[in-house]
Amino acid sequence: MFELRDLPNYETLAEFAQRYGNQDIDGLQTWLILASATSEMLSAFERNLARDGLSQTQFFVLLLLKRNPGGLSVGTLADGVAVTSQTMTRVLDRMEAAGMCTKLANPGDRRAWIIQLASVGEELLSTALPSHYEWVTRLMSRFDAKERESLQKLMMKLNGPSALSPEPGAG
Known part of the structure; x- marks a missing residue:
């Protein structure tokens, strides 16, 4: 979970970049915004599931078993x-x-x-999925079709096999 809520402004990022050698201030700012938005989205996702008494892991297990x-x-x-x-x-x-x-x-x-x-899991899915779909619809309604397509393409770039791995020897 990304825990920083008070994101630094561009001037602070620039000051730190000069002091600590960051060559990509815009990249860092973009990453901070993405990480913060993702964290907020996942927290809301978990709160939505909790209404039905489910954790994220349980929800995904039920979906895999249903499939x-x-x-x-x-x-x-x-x-x-x-x-x-x-x-x-x-x-x-x-x-x-x-x-x-x-x-x-x-x-x-x-x-x-x-x-x-089992039948209880089936019933939980029958309750949880409609509210989950409704929540996702509300969340994604902020984007039009073109923005969704762009967002999907951008996120697929991050999902590549080595995109998120640190460089060898990086601490």
Whole structure:
């Protein structure tokens, strides 16, 4: 989560750039605005999900299970939600206790589980998705079609495999 709410003005960025060797003040300012907006958006997303008693991880697990009615392994769910298998196991234990999913023995590997969506999880999605879609519609209504297309293209540039990785040896 990006925690800086009091963003520095351009003059402060320029002063720091001179003092600490930043060659791209405009880039830093753009990054600060993007990081702040993203953080605010994700916080609002989590607050919206919390109204239905869901965390972001639980919401995405339910969506993955809905898209895969035959079930998914713990590892596949962990990869799909970008958490460790250990974290996913803890999340799934809580979700199973709440009736959102079921664990079935994996016929191909007796040490593993197949996770499937349960009726309570299905009901939660039926409640959460309409309010989520409504929230996204309100958020994205600030952009016209051309702006959305531009935003998508710009964000895809950031989603490239090495775009967000620090340079080797960078601290």
